Each structure stands twice: as structure tokens, then as C-alpha cells.
Amino acid sequence: MEIGLDDVDDLCTGAAFLGAGGGGDPHIGGLMVKEQLRAGRRIEILDPDHLGEDSLIIPTAMMGAPTVLLEKIPSGEEPIEALRRVEEALGRKADATMPTEVGGINSTIPLYVGARLGIPVVDADGQGRAFPELQMETFAINGVPGTPMGIADEKGDSACLTTDDHHRMEWVARGITIRFGGTAYFANYPMSGAQVKRASVKHTLTLARAIGGIIRNARGRGGNPFEELERFIATTSYGVARRIYSGKIVDLDRQTKEGFTLGTVTIDPDTGFGPPCRIKFQNENLVAWAGDEPLAVVPDIIAILDAETAVPITNETLRFGQRVVVMAVGVPEIMRSPAALRQFGPAAFGLEEEYTPLSG
Amino acid sequence: MKIGVDVGGTNTDAVVMGAEGVIGWHKTPTTRDVTSGIVAAISSAIADGGLDRRRIDCVMIGTTQFTNAVIERRSLLQVGVVRLCLPAASAIPPLTDWPADLAAAVGPNVSLVGGGHEFDGRKIAPLDEAAVARAAREMRAKGLRTAAVTSVFSPMDGSMERRAAEIIREEVPDIAISLSSELGQFGLLPRENSTIINASLSDLAMHVVAAFRRALHELGLDVPVFISQNDGTLMRAKDVERYPVLTFASGPTNSMRGAVHLAGITDAMVVDIGGTTSDIGMLRRGFPRQSTHFVDVGGVKTNFRMPDVLAVGLGGGSIVRDGGRRVGPDSVGYELTQRGLCFGGDTLTATDIAVAGGWAEMGDSALVSGVPRATIDQARETMRALIDKNLERMKTEARDLPLLIVGGGSVLVDWSVKSASEVLRPAYSFVANAVGAAIAQVSGEIERVVAIDEQNRERVIGAAKEEARSNAVRAGATKASVEIIEVEQVPISYLPGNPSRLRVKAVGDLPI
Numbered sequence: 001m002e003i004g005l006d007d008v009d010d011l012c013t014g015a016a017f018l019g020a021g022g023g024g025d026p027h028i029g030g031l032m033v034k035e036q037l038r039a040g041r042r043i044e045i046l047d048p049d050h051l052g053e054d055s056l057i058i059p060t061a062m063m064g065a066p067t068v069l070l071e072k073i074p075s076g077e078e079p080i081e082a083l084r085r086v087e088e089a090l091g092r093k094a095d096a097t098m099p100t101e102v103g104g105i106n107s108t109i110p111l112y113v114g115a116r117l118g119i120p121v122v123d124a125d126g127q128g129r130a131f132p133e134l135q136m137e138t139f140a141i142n143g144v145p146g147t148p149m150g151i152a153d154e155k156g157d158s159a160c161l162t163t164d165d166h167h168r169m170e171w172v173a174r175g176i177t178i179r180f181g182g183t184a185y186f187a188n189y190p191m192s193g194a195q196v197k198r199a200s201v202k203h204t205l206t207l208a209r210a211i212g213g214i215i216r217n218a219r220g221r222g223g224n225p226f227e228e229l230e231r232f233i234a235t236t237s238y239g240v241a242r243r244i245y246s247g248k249i250v251d252l253d254r255q256t257k258e259g260f261t262l263g264t265v266t267i268d269p270d271t272g273f274g275p276p277c278r279i280k281f282q283n284e285n286l287v288a289w290a291g292d293e294p295l296a297v298v299p300d301i302i303a304i305l306d307a308e309t310a311v312p313i314t315n316e317t318l319r320f321g322q323r324v325v326v327m328a329v330g331v332p333e334i335m336r337s338p339a340a341l342r343q344f345g346p347a348a349f350g351l352e353e354e355y356t357p358l359s360g
Numbered sequence: 361m362k363i364g365v366d367v368g369g370t371n372t373d374a375v376v377m378g379a380e381g382v383i384g385w386h387k388t389p390t391t392r393d394v395t396s397g398i399v400a401a402i403s404s405a406i407a408d409g410g411l412d413r414r415r416i417d418c419v420m421i422g423t424t425q426f427t428n429a430v431i432e433r434r435s436l437l438q439v440g441v442v443r444l445c446l447p448a449a450s451a452i453p454p455l456t457d458w459p460a461d462l463a464a465a466v467g468p469n470v471s472l473v474g475g476g477h478e479f480d481g482r483k484i485a486p487l488d489e490a491a492v493a494r495a496a497r498e499m500r501a502k503g504l505r506t507a508a509v510t511s512v513f514s515p516m517d518g519s520m521e522r523r524a525a526e527i528i529r530e531e532v533p534d535i536a537i538s539l540s541s542e543l544g545q546f547g548l549l550p551r552e553n554s555t556i557i558n559a560s561l562s563d564l565a566m567h568v569v570a571a572f573r574r575a576l577h578e579l580g581l582d583v584p585v586f587i588s589q590n591d592g593t594l595m596r597a598k599d600v601e602r603y604p605v606l607t608f609a610s611g612p613t614n615s616m617r618g619a620v621h622l623a624g625i626t627d628a629m630v631v632d633i634g635g636t637t638s639d640i641g642m643l644r645r646g647f648p649r650q651s652t653h654f655v656d657v658g659g660v661k662t663n664f665r666m667p668d669v670l671a672v673g674l675g676g677g678s679i680v681r682d683g684g685r686r687v688g689p690d691s692v693g694y695e696l697t698q699r700g701l702c703f704g705g706d707t708l709t710a711t712d713i714a715v716a717g718g719w720a721e722m723g724d725s726a727l728v729s730g731v732p733r734a735t736i737d738q739a740r741e742t743m744r745a746l747i748d749k750n751l752e753r754m755k756t757e758a759r760d761l762p763l764l765i766v767g768g769g770s771v772l773v774d775w776s777v778k779s780a781s782e783v784l785r786p787a788y789s790f791v792a793n794a795v796g797a798a799i800a801q802v803s804g805e806i807e808r809v810v811a812i813d814e815q816n817r818e819r820v821i822g823a824a825k826e827e828a829r830s831n832a833v834r835a836g837a838t839k840a841s842v843e844i845i846e847v848e849q850v851p852i853s854y855l856p857g858n859p860s861r862l863r864v865k866a867v868g869d870l871p872i
Contacts, residue, residue: 032451076451154448181478
């Protein structure tokens with residue numbers, strides 16, 4: 001299967017949906033991919049179930065501040081160089097690349113790398129959504145070493161990082177990102193085909209494209225995109241999607257602390273009755289309450305959508321007065337194991353809520 | 361006394377405004393040369409007010425000439441596009457994702473050169489002066505007359521753009537140069553797009569401003585001319601020659617501000633009902649609420665400051681179907697006076713419903729006597745629901761605000777509106793746009809990335825406010841009238857040191 005020019009906008013919309021409010025706006029990555037496709041390059045998408053057991057897959061991605069990315073667009077060489085550093089360390093060429101994170105801009109970086117290098121992109125990722133840190137990966141939970149990790153900037157500066165601890169990989173790489181000027185491009189978690197099959201969240205790129213298509217089409221023909229999203233997601237490994245609240249944003253408290261955007265958004269009900277909804281976020285939305293009652297909690301996806309069009313609104317573009325629908329989405333089984341919940345469940349974010357998977 | 365003029369695609373309106381309000385007004389068709397329409401409108405408005413033209417202090421003009429030029433792809437120049445960014449930012453070259461016809465109009469003259477800044481003020485690379493000079497010589501060889509220069513993080517540090525402009529001017533002395541840092545706001549691609557569009561309008565800007573000046577000269581008015589920009593504040597005519605792009609969307613802004621002024625309030629919802637659409641906007645402290653999203657102009661994502669206006673497909677010419685269950689979004693438009701039933705035509709329009717229902721007087725009411733009562737009631741319900749629903753969408757406060765109804769189609773609405781505390785139809789609302797131009801203020805704005813913590817917060821924001829105030833005074837405001845209307849602090853994710861994007865805006869009145 002190939003990704004064509006007409007697929008890119010849908011994929012970006014779907015990636016923003018799966019980004020759970022974070023992940024960075026995919027628009028810039030989408031333009032990079034379109035530019036490659038217009039130049040005649042092609043992007044082949046591989047089903048993870050069809051990977052050769054011994055093939056080498058090196059995921060690629062961007063990390064840092066979305067606001068810096070908005071101004072300092074990459075040269076395009078950075079993720080290529082990062083991947084080369086990993087290839088050098090392993091003494092072997094990558095047979096394919098893939099996303100570490102399907103939510104937000106990182107759905108598009110591997111597509112760009114695949115187009116540039118003429119290697120296929122695996123239809124899977126390590127988060128099934130967006131998370132803020134490098135150790136929050138199903139790859140890590142399933143025992144895949146994070147390094148060697150290549151990290152590069154637009155100046156040709158690069159580093160190859162080796163550590164046996166996923167948290168220290170995040171810590172050191174974050175420091176390098178700041179010295180690089182707030183954004184960096186990386187390749188990590190090199191895997192065999194067998195490891196990808198075991199450790200990834202599967203078919204998430206095509207899922208993002210399908211979600212984007214539903215939102216665009218429903219808008220075009222006056223359908224109800226929310227109902228269509230719920231019906232569609234019920235047929236996927238995510239199992240369930242449900243509108244948990246609708247109303248108007250009445251308060252927005254956003255701060256930068258410890259290198260993250262932390263905050264709470266408060267939504268008053270459309271009906272005029274009942275308690276307001278509060279959603280707490282650390283880049284991504286973590287938990288939604290109605291009054292004191294939790295409606296959904298991480299790792300389930302909490303997406304804030306435009307009330308008319310169902311277009312996802314990323315947290316940096318939330319504003320006072322927007323009319324929104326909050327939709328919660330379950331996550332695939334691989335993201336709900338005890339080990340997975342230790343890595344990116346409520347406790348990993350310092351929340352006291354118990355994780356109760358979203359019900360239909 | 362001030363004169364406000366609105367040069368629209370169809371009509372040129374003029375009003376004479378004194379301390380007591382509108383003194384005289386006139387509406388006349390816009391002319392091809394622009395000048396004679398303005399002369400006709402102003403001289404008739406002055407005559408209407410029975411005034412001595414020596415009492416006129418200044419003229420404020422709002423115009424859609426530049427927006428229309430981009431939408432219609434006419435009068436655009438080829439642009440020498442220079443981006444100061446290497447080794448960064450080459451993955452998405454300038455003009456990526458532009459509509460092909462607009463990209464062709466500005467031409468394929470693009471150079472990426474070394475330069476640009478990091479978010480913290482360090483340089484990505486020193487400015488590659490030789491490469492800028494090479495690009496300039498190419499512009500000269502191609503006979504280009506305008507250039508657009510954009511540097512990474514230039515809203516924070518515009519020095520490289522200014523140096524590049526010097527170098528280009530040494531090579532091509534007469535070239536017009538647009539700098540992105542003077543068009544403000546973060547976001548390299550939309551800011552660059554705005555800068556390129558601005559550059560492509562530089563010839564038209566000279567012509568239009570010259571036409572304005574000629575009109576004043578013909579009228580014997582030796583007074584300053586200001587032109588309204590999209591946020592409801594004014595620019596000097598000489599600034600419009602350099603930054604025509606800043607006039608985009610001044611039309612809805614002026615009609616909204618004119619409406620609140622005529623009604624004597626500062627916080628309201630406004631519905632401007634035209635022939636085909638209604639523009640719904642919100643006014644806070646006398647200014648339209650601004651859109652936070654990228655605004656698409658002629659198919660290009662830009663970073664213009666634009667009022668957050670919702671266009672709804674309901675106007676005086678909207679076609680009524682299904683026994684009134686459907687009204688619009690298609691419209692007979694400017695053909696209303698030929699095709700509308702009450703004008704002897706064959707199409708049932710929203711205006712015909714208002715006339716048949718007896719709450720508007722237009723055309724010949726006998727011609728709509730055959731419209732069934734049920735259709736009238738149903739269409740009225742449909743229109744009411746459409747307006748209610750979209751007002752609700754635009755509302756950002758729980759409390760009900762007054763609703764101002766203006767524009768040629770304002771006769772359609774005779775009912776009380778659910779989400780409004782009251783419905784107001786101020787006098788002279790049919791020239792609200794020119795009134796908005798006449799009362800516009802001047803502004804000063806700053807936007808930059810700063811490191812803010814609890815200790816320095818007050819000092820950093822205080823310094824920014826002071827700078828915005830002096831920018832407003834530099835733009836012509838009287839010092840005593842200047843006030844800060846906006847302080848916005850947006851944190852930047854992922855980075856330590858609490859960097860934030862800080863935007864402060866001050867506005868003030870022009871001296872009378």
C-alpha cells in the first residue's frame with residue numbers, strides 16, 4: 001500500500017485526534033511529506049504482520065517544543081542523519097522505518113524519511129497516541145532497548161547515545177534537544193521484524209488516515225462526524241470511543257513547568273445543568289472529570305474536538321470560548337497491561353485515579 | 361471633524377463625523393479609477409452636512425482593493441523571495457502548498473541563504489551576505505521590482521532582515537522590500553506567505569494610495585490621510601504603501617466598530633446582514649475579537665490579524681425553498697431587485713418573506729400577497745434558528761450581550777433574539793463601515809519570547825507594556841489616550857526557564 005498526496009491531510013487530522021491534545025501540530029510534517037510526493041518520491045506502507053522476522057526497523061521522530069518547530073522548520077537532513085548514526089552503530093542498513101508516536105507531528109516524520117531514503121514505513125507505532133516522554137513506549141515495556149539512539153540537528157551536529165535505561169535516555173536526550181535550539185530529530189528503539197510484531201501498536205498510520213477521512217467526509221456531506229467516529233473506532237483494536245462531555249471552554253490555565261505545558265481546561269455544560277468538566281494535561285490530556293467524577297483517564301485518549309466539525313483542537317490552540325465536544329477513546333490491549341500502566345498509566349503522571357478502561 | 365470613507369467592491373460610502381456623531385453622509389458606486397468615486401462621495405457628504413471643508417481635520421479610508429486583488433489574482437507583481445534560514449528550514453521551500461495560479465503570479469524567484477536565529481537569540485548561522493547579494497543581482501537581471509525577506513525567529517530579532525534589505529538595495533536601488541519582522545507574529549510559513557503577498561501588492565499599493573491622495577487634492581483637502589487595517593486601528597498612508605497586506609479584512613472590522621459606535625456601547629455581538637451572507641462577530645472593549653487560527657486568503661495560509669467573523673449563508677437575497685424550511689445558502693445576490701418576487705421577479709427570497717410578513721417595506725408588497733402564511737411563518741422560524749445557532753457558536757461569555765444588527769439586509773430580523781439581552785438597530789447603520797473607518801484608533805504592539813518567572817514577571821510585562829505604549833504614540837496616538845488592551849502570555853512547551861510568548865497591544869486616539 002502507498003500513501004499518496006490525497007492521503008496526507010487526512011492522516012494529519014487523524015494524527016492530531018490520536019495526539020490527545022499534544023504531539024505537536026502535524027501541519028509542518030504534512031507539508032514536508034507533500035513536498036516529497038510532488039517531487040515524485042513514493043511512500044510504501046508495510047503491514048507489521050508481514051515483516052520479515054530478521055529485517056531491521058529503525059523508528060524516526062522529532063522531539064522538543066512545538067512552538068520552536070513553528071518557526072525553525074527542519075532542513076530535512078536531521079532525521080536522516082539520526083537514522084544513519086544508528087545504522088553506523090549497528091553496522092547495518094535499515095530495511096524500514098516507523099513512527100515511535102502516531103499522535104501529532106511524529107506520524108509524518110517517518111513518512112518523510114521513507115520517501116527520502118526509498119525505504120518502506122511500518123504501519124505501527126510505540127504509543128498508539130501521543131505521550132510526552134521517550135520511555136513511554138510499548139517498545140520499552142516489551143523489552144526493546146532504546147539505544148543506540150541517534151539525535152541530530154539542522155547544523156549537522158549529531159550524537160549517538162548509549163544507555164541501558166529508558167528513563168536516562170529521555171533525560172539525556174532532552175538536555176541535548178535544548179542545546180540544539182529547542183528541537184531535535186532522532187532515531188531510537190532499533191528493532192527486528194519479530195520485535196515490531198510483539199512490541200508495537202499495530203495499524204495506527206492507516207487508523208489515523210481513516211479517522212481523518214471520516215472527519216473530512218462528514219463535514220462535506222453534513223453527516224454527524226461524532227457518531228461516525230464512534231461507530232468506526234468500535235471496529236478497531238481501540239475498541240470504544242464515546243462522547244463524554246460537550247460545552248464551552250470557560251477557563252484555561254496553562255503554565256510551563258519542568259519543561260512541559262501543564263494545565264487544566266474547564267468546560268461548562270451545553271445544557272446549562274450539571275457540573276463543569278475539567279481536563280488536566282501535561283502536553284497531552286491526562287484525565288477528565290465532571291465535578292469530582294472521573295470520566296476518562298490516561299492511557300485512554302481524551303480528545304477535544306470542535307463542536308461543529310469534530311476537527312481536533314491541540315492544546316496550544318485551545319482558547320477561551322471555544323465550543324467543544326470531548327471524546328474519550330479506549331486503547332489497544334498492549335497499552336493496558338500492568339507493565340504498560342506502570343510506564344504511562346495514571347501513576348506515571350502522579351495522578352491518584354485508578355485506571356478503569358473506558359466502557360462503551 | 362473627520363471624514364470616514366469605505367471604498368468597497370460595489371459602493372464607496374463617505375460620512376462626516378463630528379463630536380456629536382454623523383453630520384453628513386453619501387453612498388455612490390465605486391469607480392474604476394477609485395479617485396472619482398471618493399471625490400463624489402466626500403463632496404456630497406460634506407454638502408449633505410452643509411459644512412465648510414476647512415473644518416475637516418483628517419480623512420480615514422477603509423478599502424477592500426488589496427484583498428480583492430489577491431482573490432482575483434490581478435495587479436500582482438513577481439517577487440524576489442529570500443529566506444534567511446540555512447542550514448535550517450529547507451525542507452519546506454517558500455510557496456509550498458500555494459494555489460498554482462497565485463504561485464505563478466508571484467513567480468519562481470526563490471533563494472534560501474544562511475542566517476536566522478534560535479528561540480533564545482543565538483544565531484542559527486551568520487548572515488550569508490554574499491548569497492544575499494547574489495540573489496539581489498538575480499532579481500536585477502530578471503527585472504524584479506519587489507522583494508520579500510523572511511528570517512527564522514525575526515519577530516524576536518529583525519536585525520538580519522534589515523541587513524539583508526540594505527544589501528539588496530545596494531544591488532537594486534529602486535526595489536521595494538517587504539520584511540517579515542515588520543508584519544509580526546510567530547510561525548515562519550504563514551508570516552513568509554503574508555510577506556510575499558505584501559511584496560506582490562507593492563505596485564498596487566502605490567497606485568491606490570496615490571488615488572486616495574489625488575482625490576483629496578481634487579477636493580482641496582490638505583489634511584492627513586489614514587487607512588484602516590484589519591484590527592480596527594489606523595495606518596498612515598505612507599505605511600500602507602509599504603504594508604498593504606495589513607488592510608486585509610478591514611471591511612468587517614470597520615462595520616462592526618462603526619455599529620458599536622453608532623449604538624454607543626463597547627461590548628456587543630454584531631450581525632452584518634448583506635445580500636448573500638451575514639457576518640457575525642463579537643466586540644470586546646470596542647474591538648472585534650481576533651481569530652486565533654491561521655487565516656486563509658486567496659487559498660494561502662497567512663498570519664494576518666483578522667477579526668473572528670463567522671460568515672453564515674443568510675442575506676436579503678437568500679433563496680427560500682421547501683415551504684420555508686430552507687433559506688439560503690444560495691442567493692440571487694446583486695440581482696435581488698430583478699429576481700425577487702416583490703420586485704416583479706420569479707424567485708422567493710428572504711426579503712420577500714419579510715415584505716410578505718409585513719415587517720419590511722421594499723418593492724411592491726402586492727406582488728408577494730400570494731405567499732402562504734405557513735411559508736412565511738416557517739421561513740421566519742428557519743432564519744431565526746439559523747441566527748440563534750450561530751450567535752451561540754460565537755458567544756464566549758455566559759452573560760447575554762446586546763445584539764447590533766446592521767447592513768442592507770437588517771430588515772430581515774424583526775424578532776427578539778434568544779441569546780441577546782436586547783436587539784439594537786442604530787441610525788446610519790447602512791454606512792456603519794465608513795463610520796468605523798472614521799472612528800478608528802492607532803495602535804502599538806509587541807510580540808516576543810521572554811523568560812518569565814515569579815520574580816521578574818511584573819518587570820518583564822511592565823517593560824513590554826511601556827514599549828507597546830510608546831509604539832502607539834509613535835503611530836500618532838495622543839499620549840494621554842493610550843491604553844493597554846491586550847496582554848497575552850503563551851508558554852512554550854518542553855523547555856526549561858519558563859519561556860513564554862508575550863503579546864501586548866496598546867491603542868490610542870488620534871488628535872482631533
